[in-house]
Amino acid sequence: MSVVVFIPARYASTRYPGKPLVELTGATGVRKTLIQRAWEAAQAVTGVDRVYVLTDDDRIAEASRGFGAEVLMTTSGARNGSERCAEGLAQLDQDPDVIINLQGDAPLTPAWFVEALIGAMDGTPQMATPVVKCDAETLTNFVTDRREGRVGGTTVVMRTSGATPVMRANRTALYFSKEVLPYVGDLQNPPEVWHHVGVYAYTPAALRAYAGWEEGPLERAEGLEQLRFLENGTPITCVPVDGRGRVFWELNNPVDVARIESVLNREGIA
Numbered sequence: 001m002s003v004v005v006f007i008p009a010r011y012a013s014t015r016y017p018g019k020p021l022v023e024l025t026g027a028t029g030v031r032k033t034l035i036q037r038a039w040e041a042a043q044a045v046t047g048v049d050r051v052y053v054l055t056d057d058d059r060i061a062e063a064s065r066g067f068g069a070e071v072l073m074t075t076s077g078a079r080n081g082s083e084r085c086a087e088g089l090a091q092l093d094q095d096p097d098v099i100i101n102l103q104g105d106a107p108l109t110p111a112w113f114v115e116a117l118i119g120a121m122d123g124t125p126q127m128a129t130p131v132v133k134c135d136a137e138t139l140t141n142f143v144t145d146r147r148e149g150r151v152g153g154t155t156v157v158m159r160t161s162g163a164t165p166v167m168r169a170n171r172t173a174l175y176f177s178k179e180v181l182p183y184v185g186d187l188q189n190p191p192e193v194w195h196h197v198g199v200y201a202y203t204p205a206a207l208r209a210y211a212g213w214e215e216g217p218l219e220r221a222e223g224l225e226q227l228r229f230l231e232n233g234t235p236i237t238c239v240p241v242d243g244r245g246r247v248f249w250e251l252n253n254p255v256d257v258a259r260i261e262s263v264l265n266r267e268g269i270a
Contacts, residue, residue: 001047001096001097001118001121001122002049002096002097003047003048003096003098003099003100003118004048004049004051004052004092004096004099004100005042005045005050005051005100005102005114006052006054006081006084006085006088006089006099006100006102007035007038007039007042007051007053007054007069007102007103007104008054008055008074008080008081008084008088008101008103008104009035009038009053009054009055009057009064009104010055010056010057010060010084011059011060016252016253016254019034019105019251020033020035020055020057020060020063020105021034021035021063022251022257024037024107024257024261025261026261026264026269026270027265027267027268027269028270030270034105034107034251035053035060035063035104036067036069037107038103038104038109039051039053039064039067039069041102041106041108041110041111042102042114044111045100045111045114045115045118046111046115047115047118048100048114049096050070051069052069052070052071052072052088053069053070053071053104054071054074054085054087055071055073055074056073056074056075056076056078056084061073072087072088074087074088079225080225081101081103081104081225082101082200082202082207082211082225082226082228083210083225085101085202085207086207086208086210087211089204089207089208095204096204097121097203098118098121098201098202098203099201099202099203099204099207100114100117100118100199100201101199101200101201101202102199103199103250105252106197106198106199106250106251107251107260108246108247108250108263108264109198110241110243110244110246112241112242112244113132113197113199114130114199116130116241117129117130117199117201117239118201121203125201125203125237126202126205126235127200127201127203127206127226127234127235127236128200128201128236128237128238128239129173129196129199129201129226129238129239130197130199130238130239130240130241131158131171131197131238131240132194132195132197132240132241132242132243133192133193133194133195133240134155134193134194134195135243136187137247138153138247138249139180139184139187139190139193141153141249141259142155142180142184142193143184146179150253151178151252151253152252152253152256153195153196153249153250153252154176154177154178154195154196154198154224155176155177155178155180155194155195155196156173156174156175156176156177156195156238157173157174157175157181157182158173158194159171159172159173159174171237171239172235172238173226173230173235173236173237173238175227176196176222176224176226176227176230177224178222181193194238194240197241200226206229206234209234210228210229213228213231213232215228216228216231216232217231218231246263246267247263249263
């Protein structure tokens, strides 16, 4: 399969304006911008033909070209990363088989997460996304953020049971939320909580269809772009991945800078 990775990045983030250009210190003391670290994460993925940064902001474009990235300029009218990816797709000379949307605020995304996602698209899915079972540290971060009024990462509940083996293997999404789902009443004995990894794989046809749909009430309420697929009857295949001991976290709020830098230091990521 031919695979293209798009990294959508905008300057005017509601929760953290200018975050693509926020610098993060790695294990060797080197400071790199968030967008560069996301681009380096994409470069580590095998089986990818091209990687592009998608932005409507000249500052992000200039910084990205400075560290060697290819940039596609998109409009300011794109309301989310998927719409921005649809604009990027329209600028390519030829459709790839698979488009990967690697969020520009997720520099800790391991290469094997994306590789598993690419592998899952070698079949019938129109759209897929990775999910990872929350470890104690991640779940504590989730619950702490919500108790303190911050919106952090996203959780997902999936169809994981049924009368037949096919139904039990059909891990399609039931719902995504910025709340912690299912309800966690006791951190000492929590239920199974799945962290949605902010990476998406689409077929070109699914991405073009997405761009033609209106924003729905659930997408608007949660601020989660993937809900537009569910609201329009398109299943989302969830691909469970193994964190292999690495804590995965996105940069959603200023408090996440220290969280991500601690992981960079712990993992020896320069």
